[in-house]
Amino acid sequence: MLTAERVARTSGRPPGEGLSANAIALPLQCELVRAEFATSSSSKAAPMSAIVHTLSSTDADQAEWRLRCDMAAVFRIAARLGWNEQIGNHNSLVLPQARPDDAPRFLINPRGHLFQELTASSLIVCDLDGRVLRGTGELRKVAFYIHARIHLQKPEATCILHVHPRWLTALSLLETPRLALAHHNNLLLNDRVAVDDGGLAPADSNAEGDRLAAAMGDASILVMGGHGVTVAGPSVHDAFDELFIAERTVMYQLTAMSTGLPLRQLPEGARRHWHGAWGEKIDARLHLDAWRRVLDREEPDYAS
Numbered sequence: 001m002l003t004a005e006r007v008a009r010t011s012g013r014p015p016g017e018g019l020s021a022n023a024i025a026l027p028l029q030c031e032l033v034r035a036e037f038a039t040s041s042s043s044k045a046a047p048m049s050a051i052v053h054t055l056s057s058t059d060a061d062q063a064e065w066r067l068r069c070d071m072a073a074v075f076r077i078a079a080r081l082g083w084n085e086q087i088g089n090h091n092s093l094v095l096p097q098a099r100p101d102d103a104p105r106f107l108i109n110p111r112g113h114l115f116q117e118l119t120a121s122s123l124i125v126c127d128l129d130g131r132v133l134r135g136t137g138e139l140r141k142v143a144f145y146i147h148a149r150i151h152l153q154k155p156e157a158t159c160i161l162h163v164h165p166r167w168l169t170a171l172s173l174l175e176t177p178r179l180a181l182a183h184h185n186n187l188l189l190n191d192r193v194a195v196d197d198g199g200l201a202p203a204d205s206n207a208e209g210d211r212l213a214a215a216m217g218d219a220s221i222l223v224m225g226g227h228g229v230t231v232a233g234p235s236v237h238d239a240f241d242e243l244f245i246a247e248r249t250v251m252y253q254l255t256a257m258s259t260g261l262p263l264r265q266l267p268e269g270a271r272r273h274w275h276g277a278w279g280e281k282i283d284a285r286l287h288l289d290a291w292r293r294v295l296d297r298e299e300p301d302y303a304s
Helices: 004-011 057-081 141-153 166-172 184-192 206-216 236-257 284-298
Strands: 031-037 048-054 090-094 105-108 124-127 132-134 159-163 193-196 221-224 228-233
Touching: 057 090, 057 105, 057 159, 057 236, 057 284, 090 141, 105 141, 141 159, 141 206, 141 228, 159 236, 166 221, 166 228, 166 236, 184 193, 184 236, 193 206, 206 221, 206 228, 221 236, 228 236, 236 284
Parallel strands: 193 221
Antiparallel strands: 031 048, 090 105, 090 159, 105 124, 124 132, 159 228, 221 228
């Protein structure tokens, strides 16, 4: 679990050095609370509210370690599937708050690492102002502008995956990057997808991050024109599985389109119109667990 010694190891500091008492000794109650995320100092947006848990010290340590292992697994899977653009892509996860009045913090990969290098302990913890609170390494600026702003504007976006997978990125290059209503997967996916046609360059400001959050709106998948894709979900497994299914579905679509023959059209009335958690309809947790069993056998260091 994430004891003070483990926290110290991941931050490169001796146990207790540079850590507040609250970072080690967390409250002893476990209750469901409603808290408000403070906006960053440079933000003009109103505070956002979210349902969070306060946990005992031991429970908080164990919960964070489980989340770190899930995130590390997703990085390794993404590397195997070719989703990442060399060292440039990034995935983040808002951590449970230790106390109701704690400022939000998120896990993210440090700048300069390939996905296949990342481990549970190598992920850094940042605040919504982009400061690295724990861990070794720095936060890439473009990652900050995308992730911090979407986390801030969309409280339900606990996990955000920003990658450049082959098929969704190819779709983003089309003049009209839209999903067809041709495969059965589209019946569930299509109402969850937004397309951003306004991005002219990588995110380089809070304003651009806010624009991306607005472009995503109530969708969980944002196809970023000429760029790639961002997927948001209430958990690691929700975001991962939805991204996986979206990438596969677009692969089928573009492969079929390459024949030059017309695509079939499923009836509009068969659309599911589902906007809740992806994992409430699909076995997302089981899928990630299956991948983790593979990684446990073949790349066990991911969980170190």
